[in-house]
Amino acid sequence: MISQKISFIHCADLHLDSPFVGLSDISQPLGTRLRKATFQAFENVVSYAIKNRSDFLVISGDIYDGADRSVRAQVFLLNQLKRLSDAGIPSFIAHGNHDALSGWEMDRDLPPLATRFGPEVESVPLVLRGETVGTVHGYSYPVRDVGGNIAADFAGRRGEGLNIAVLHCNVGGRPDYENYAPCSLDDLRAAGMDYWALGHIHAAEIVHYDPLVVYPGNTQGRSIRETGKKGFYSVTITPASGSVPAAGSAEFVPCDVIRWRDEELSIEGMQRDEDLFTAIESVKERVRHDSAGRPTLLRVRLSGRGRLHEQLGRPGFLAGADGLRGTFNEHEEDRPDFVSIERISSVTAPPLDTDSLMSGDHFVADFLKEAASFRERGDLRSGVRAILEEDGLMGRLASREIQQRLDAFSDEQLAELVNRGAYAALTQLLEGEDAS
Numbered sequence: 001m002i003s004q005k006i007s008f009i010h011c012a013d014l015h016l017d018s019p020f021v022g023l024s025d026i027s028q029p030l031g032t033r034l035r036k037a038t039f040q041a042f043e044n045v046v047s048y049a050i051k052n053r054s055d056f057l058v059i060s061g062d063i064y065d066g067a068d069r070s071v072r073a074q075v076f077l078l079n080q081l082k083r084l085s086d087a088g089i090p091s092f093i094a095h096g097n098h099d100a101l102s103g104w105e106m107d108r109d110l111p112p113l114a115t116r117f118g119p120e121v122e123s124v125p126l127v128l129r130g131e132t133v134g135t136v137h138g139y140s141y142p143v144r145d146v147g148g149n150i151a152a153d154f155a156g157r158r159g160e161g162l163n164i165a166v167l168h169c170n171v172g173g174r175p176d177y178e179n180y181a182p183c184s185l186d187d188l189r190a191a192g193m194d195y196w197a198l199g200h201i202h203a204a205e206i207v208h209y210d211p212l213v214v215y216p217g218n219t220q221g222r223s224i225r226e227t228g229k230k231g232f233y234s235v236t237i238t239p240a241s242g243s244v245p246a247a248g249s250a251e252f253v254p255c256d257v258i259r260w261r262d263e264e265l266s267i268e269g270m271q272r273d274e275d276l277f278t279a280i281e282s283v284k285e286r287v288r289h290d291s292a293g294r295p296t297l298l299r300v301r302l303s304g305r306g307r308l309h310e311q312l313g314r315p316g317f318l319a320g321a322d323g324l325r326g327t328f329n330e331h332e333e334d335r336p337d338f339v340s341i342e343r344i345s346s347v348t349a350p351p352l353d354t355d356s357l358m359s360g361d362h363f364v365a366d367f368l369k370e371a372a373s374f375r376e377r378g379d380l381r382s383g384v385r386a387i388l389e390e391d392g393l394m395g396r397l398a399s400r401e402i403q404q405r406l407d408a409f410s411d412e413q414l415a416e417l418v419n420r421g422a423y424a425a426l427t428q429l430l431e432g433e434d435a436s
């Protein structure tokens with residue numbers, strides 16, 4: 001039995017041929033690009049494995065988007081597994097709820113080094129370059145709706161060397177995902193595996209470190225609900241040897257070909273349209289930088305109170321064919337790292353008329369009067385300190401740090417902070433009033 005480092009790739013939730021629902025009014029080149037995105041993302045995974053000479057590759061379910069998988073998606077998967085096999089890299093595949101074994105599938109052979117798990121937990125030897133170095137345990141969903149605790153069936157299966165478990169499941173009852181193959185972290189730990197290669201949750205997460213329990217997330221974001229980097233984990237494990245326990249690490253590697261972002265932009269303090277244009281431009285450039293050469297679909301939500309509120313409500317100003325969105329998007333798709341505004345919406349409110357609010361006979365008026373008198377009496381520094389002392393904040397451990405920060409502010413900075421605090425409190429007080 002060897003004790004040298006073993007490196008492998010763990011990906012999941014490829015959702016090949018995902019239809020990208022909910023997108024309207026997109027250009028044809030962008031549509032074509034999106035249609036290919038889930039395929040190209042997985043191609044990137046395979047290319048990475050070959051280029052970096054990974055020892056093997058694991059896919060933890062939801063390879064296809066639906067039971068009614070396309071011929072194109074099936075042929076593509078076989079071709080990619082063949083690329084791996086030709087490079088001497090074994091692959092291990094488990095199916096999940098989206099691509100359960102009951103779905104339609106062409107009757108074709110997997111490449112020689114590809115293994116697919118069946119509808120019962122199975123343990124197959126991990127053979128690298130002719131030598132057995134461990135065991136890979138896995139399970140494929142026979143049908144979409146698997147309600148039992150499948151993780152429990154992995155217990156007692158540990159063999160010699162490296163032990164990897166492959167399962168599509170919901171660990172710890174995550175509420176945003178359907179509760180398929182529900183299990184707890186304790187169930188996973190009890191099985192004594194060196195690595196749990198999970199699938200189902202579309203956001204990458206290292207759930208636990210010893211042993212490693214990992215959700216890689218999906219390889220390609222498919223809607224505005226799947227924002228940010230998408231990719232896979234490149235894992236390195238040194239199997240246990242004698243009294244030395246196994247040690248591993250997992251590095252996230254992005255492989256997505258188009259990215260989704262959802263950004264909020266407050267119009268507070270903006271005086272002119274010029275300010276809005278500058279702000280949107282800077283959001284776009286920040287997003288472009290983050291995407292590192294990939295194109296991005298960006299949703300912008302304008303929020304806050306401010307002078308530009310009325311302007312944003314002009315018919316066609318934001319979303320119309322000749323509005324802000326269309327204008328910003330013009331020529332954008334000509335460049336490879338385009339940032340296309342997918343939607344721009346506004347939940348802004350008019351600026352506050354503090355004079356009329358203050359003249360009223362209600363709590364908001366009292367608050368404003370109180371805030372005004374606090375500002376007018378001067379010496380904000382000792383005023384703020386008095387409030388903090390009154391609330392018992394200065395007596396705590398953090399008091400010295402608070403004191404130092406307070407001393408470090410200039411009078412102008414302090415005035416600005418007090419104003420912002422009052423404004424934020426006022427916004428909270430008025431929350432919902434504009435909606436009525």
Ligand SMILES: [Mn+2]
Nearest residue numbers: 013062098200
């Ligand atoms: Mn999935």
